[in-house]
Amino acid sequence: MHKDHKETLLLRDHLAKHQLKLTRQREHILSVFLKMEHITAEQMYRMLAKKDPHIGLATIYRTLNLFCEAGLAQARHFGTQTQYDNISHKGHHDHLICTDCGKIVEFENCDIERLQEEVARHNGFTIKTHKLELYGLCAACRH
Amino acid sequence: MHKDHKETLLLRDHLAKHQLKLTRQREHILSVFLKMEHITAEQMYRMLAKKDPHIGLATIYRTLNLFCEAGLAQARHFGTQTQYDNISHKGHHDHLICTDCGKIVEFENCDIERLQEEVARHNGFTIKTHKLELYGLCAACRH
DNA sequence: GTGAAATTGATTCACCATCTCAATACGCTA
DNA sequence: TAGCGTATTGAGATGGTGAATCAATTTCAC
Numbered sequence: 001m002h003k004d005h006k007e008t009l010l011l012r013d014h015l016a017k018h019q020l021k022l023t024r025q026r027e028h029i030l031s032v033f034l035k036m037e038h039i040t041a042e043q044m045y046r047m048l049a050k051k052d053p054h055i056g057l058a059t060i061y062r063t064l065n066l067f068c069e070a071g072l073a074q075a076r077h078f079g080t081q082t083q084y085d086n087i088s089h090k091g092h093h094d095h096l097i098c099t100d101c102g103k104i105v106e107f108e109n110c111d112i113e114r115l116q117e118e119v120a121r122h123n124g125f126t127i128k129t130h131k132l133e134l135y136g137l138c139a140a141c142r143h
Numbered sequence: 144m145h146k147d148h149k150e151t152l153l154l155r156d157h158l159a160k161h162q163l164k165l166t167r168q169r170e171h172i173l174s175v176f177l178k179m180e181h182i183t184a185e186q187m188y189r190m191l192a193k194k195d196p197h198i199g200l201a202t203i204y205r206t207l208n209l210f211c212e213a214g215l216a217q218a219r220h221f222g223t224q225t226q227y228d229n230i231s232h233k234g235h236h237d238h239l240i241c242t243d244c245g246k247i248v249e250f251e252n253c254d255i256e257r258l259q260e261e262v263a264r265h266n267g268f269t270i271k272t273h274k275l276e277l278y279g280l281c282a283a284c285r286h
Numbered sequence: 287g288t289g290a291a292a293t294t295g296a297t298t299c300a301c302c303a304t305c306t307c308a309a310t311a312c313g314c315t316a
Numbered sequence: 317t318a319g320c321g322t323a324t325t326g327a328g329a330t331g332g333t334g335a336a337t338c339a340a341t342t343t344c345a346c
Contacts, residue, residue: 021292021343041334056295061334076278077220080303080333096268105266112262115255116277123248124282125239133274134259139267164312164323184303199326204303223302223334 007034007072007088014070028052029063033073038085074129085129094132103138150177150215150231157213171195172206176216180249181228217272221245230272237275243284 011030015022032047033039039047041060048055064084067073073084093106112132120127147155154173158165175190176182182190184203191198207227210216219226221240230236237255239248255275263270 019292023293023342025294054295056297057333058296058335059294062293065335077222079220082334096263096266098268099271105268107262107266109258109262112255112258115252115258116275119250119252119255120239120277120279123239123250125241125248125277125279126285127277127279128242129279130277131274132259132276134263134268134270135272135274136263136268136270142269162323166311166324168325197326200302201304201327202325205324208304225303 005034010072011067011070014066020066025052025055025059026063026066028055029060030067030072033064033067033084033086034088036086037089038076038083040081040083042081076129076131078131094134096134096136096138098138098141099135103140105138148177153215154210154213157209163209168195168198168202169206169209171198172203173210173215176207176210176227176229177231179229180232181219181226183224183226185224214272217274219274219276236273237277239277239279239281241281241284242278243280246281246283248281 008030011026012022014020028048028051029044032044041057041064044060044064045055045057048060064073065075067084068075072087074087076083076085093108094112096105096107097103113130116130117127151173154169155165157163171191171194172187175187184200184207187203187207188198188200191203207216208218210227211218215230217228217230219228219238222245228236237250237252239250240246256273259273260270
């Protein structure tokens with residue numbers, strides 16, 4: 001008996017509800033996507049090139065947007081590119097960025113997240129995701 | 144006696160320290176920028192067209208990036224465009240953004256800022272600035 | 287299996303931001 | 317304030333991301 005991921009079922013469900021079809025390409029893209037916390041279309045393209053060299057970039061963009069509509073992914077603009085975050089990876093990371101040497105430290109802080117929820121509720125918003133970046137000097141560059 | 148904005152002095156200081164020059168274009172762009180809380184290069188271009196029709200888009204992009212380096216502005220990618228935020232509008236650094244209609248609510252939360260300092264100190268960083276964006280649905284778009 | 291309808295992928299397109307480079311403006315020095 | 321070295325400008329070219337096009341192909345309900 002073959003057991004599918006929760007996300008696979010979610011996708012099948014979305015496809016069925018919208019008269020969409022399950023294709024070889026969509027399966028391959030999903031299987032790569034589920035392994036990653038976040039990915040860009042270009043990254044996906046390079047990763048797929050090994051197994052299935054003929055999947056076009058257009059299909060990847062379309063499919064990642066489909067994942068967003070199906071509730072599996074979330075698009076986030078980071079620099080000039082779009083990152084597609086895997087929603088099922090709940091551990092969000094925020095970034096400390098050194099403006100001098102470019103070093104990046106990832107962190108997570110529950111108290112901050114709780115306060116964010118509070119702010120959002122106070123303004124009538126329901127948060128889906130967030131981006132927090134702290135810019136400054138790391139210990140090494142302060143001297 | 145002519146009294147300059149704090150931001151004008153900050154810009155002059157940055158220019159002097161980096162062997163850069165104060166030009167008519169930079170002055171015009173600064174004067175428009177200071178009136179706004181945030182602006183895109185395109186918006187700036189249209190606003191300047193009235194007074195100084197021959198300022199090129201390239202110059203606007205270069206100058207807004209210069210403002211970022213001088214600590215006057217902060218770039219933020221929203222949708223496909225880049226917003227340049229006026230940092231001097233203190234207490235309006237952070238944003239609640241509706242992913243459906245694009246509505247932006249600005250907020251400030253001292254507790255969050257204090258926790259950010261704490262996280263930074265814990266990692267040996269000294270914060271100069273930060274960027275916090277919460278994405279979700281506003282009250283109207285939730286239904 | 288058959289056929290209507292969705293999907294694919296090579297390519298083109300649209301858009302934003304940056305780069306190029308000759309012409310020009312700034313500002314230091316005398 | 318004139319002269320000069322250097323930064324800046326602006327028009328256009330360039331690059332890079334993501335979306336649109338459309339003929340050929342694949343899926344799936346029957």
